[in-house]
Amino acid sequence: MLTLFLYPIFQTIIIAVVMIVVVLMTLRLIFNYADPNPFGAVGRFSYRLKKFTDRMVQPSAMILARLGMNTKIAPLITILGFCIFGYFTLQLIGNVLFTIDGVGAHRRQRRR
Numbered sequence: 001m002l003t004l005f006l007y008p009i010f011q012t013i014i015i016a017v018v019m020i021v022v023v024l025m026t027l028r029l030i031f032n033y034a035d036p037n038p039f040g041a042v043g044r045f046s047y048r049l050k051k052f053t054d055r056m057v058q059p060s061a062m063i064l065a066r067l068g069m070n071t072k073i074a075p076l077i078t079i080l081g082f083c084i085f086g087y088f089t090l091q092l093i094g095n096v097l098f099t100i101d102g103v104g105a106h107r108r109q110r111r112r
Helices: 007-034 041-066 071-111
Strands: none
Touching: 007 041, 007 071, 041 071
16 A cells, blocks of 8 residues: 555655756756856856755766866766666665555454
8 A cells, every 4th residue: 555655756756856956967067068158147057056066966076086087077977876876765665665565464464
């Protein structure tokens, strides 16, 4: 029962969060390569977006810097990390709910 009712709610929330991160990181990647005028409206938006997403991108940028690679592709690494994290989180939640459903079904059968 939990798998039927709770899992779609968790799935929707996690997929929405991952999609928001993908959109933000894609915009950041585009602005990294476009290098807009910092005094225009697009430049100010780019600056705010960069400031907002720095916490998510910083770990992957540090890894790329240590490897001597271009840190402009750090948002791609962040997207990959969030997608993998979302997938494993969905699998974990699904398996836990499936196990709870199985234990509950077994207890109901033993009572009869």
